[in-house]
Amino acid sequence: MAQSGTYPAGDLGNPRRAQILDAAERLLHHYGHAKTTVAEIAREAGISVGSVYLEFEAKDAIWVELSHRRHEAVLGAMRGAANAPKKLYAHRLQAALVARTRAFLALAERGAHAAELVHCHACPAIREAKEIYHRREREIIAELLQAGEDAGEFVIKDASATAATLLQAFVAFVPPLLFGRAPDELEREVTALHQLLVHGLCRAEPRSRS
Structure with a gap:
């Protein structure tokens, strides 16, 4: 491993x-x-x-390399959105999460079993590749959050921990849960959840209750 x-x-x-x-x-x-x-x-x-x-x-060595290839395509889409110039970091975060969803959906369109390369509990080689992907995905989001903090846009104590929590909140938009759902619906839900998490439910200075 x-x-x-x-x-x-x-x-x-x-x-x-x-x-x-x-x-x-x-x-x-x-x-x-x-x-x-x-x-x-x-x-x-x-x-x-x-x-x-x-x-x-061995055959598993082929699957793990193919899985890395497909996971890298997802990460590349996320990086491209996260590094978009002249955009607010909140907008970059939303774009990165939407790009991730689109990349996974595009993979599923390649064939009936294409999604196995990013989600297959029965194949240890693919599980190994998926674990590496999750670490790198978290690094991309953490770097984006830290950059937003440095720019004064976000208020974050621990970028890595916040990235992990944020990605856990978006677990419904990764394999296997996103497959079989309408792409437009998924993108709307990703955007809505992003707005909820970034802007929150409270006022900047919540009113006290008498």
């Missing part, structure tokens, strides 16, 4: 490795990780089974 908070880089310049990953992902989208064999991946890639094992020590 990887203990680092970063994804394994893999050999991105290796054409055969990329060929195997692309073939495996196509098969997984249609049949799922459990029903896809190394022999089928080799056949889809047009290479021998032995060639697959020269690049990956």
Whole structure:
């Protein structure tokens, strides 16, 4: 099990490795990780089974790298929104959370089993990748919150703890709970929850009750 908070880089310049990953992902989208064999991946890639094992020590190593790839796409969408220039940090936070929802929904559109790459309790390799993703996701939100604090827009004591709490509040908008729901409805709910959490229910100086 990887203990680092970063994804394994893999050999991105290796054409055969990329060929195997692309073939495996196509098969997984249609049949799922459990029903896809190394022999089928080799056949889809047009290479021998032995060639697959020269690049990956086991089938799970293929799934974990594909899971990292898809999780990185989600993180990239969040970073892009979080780093948007000339925007209030509250607006960046909302945009990052909406971008995350859109990225997960886009993945689900790739095939009947495509979402397994970001949510599959039955596959330890994918669970491992998901744990790393959650750490990196929390870091992105914590950095955004801290920047907002530094700019005088937020009042936060512990950016990391606040990020963890905030993400827990948005758990309904990540796999598997968001799948099967209308994208427009999800975005409205993300925006509404963001407004509630950022602006709160109280006045800046609550009135005392007599």
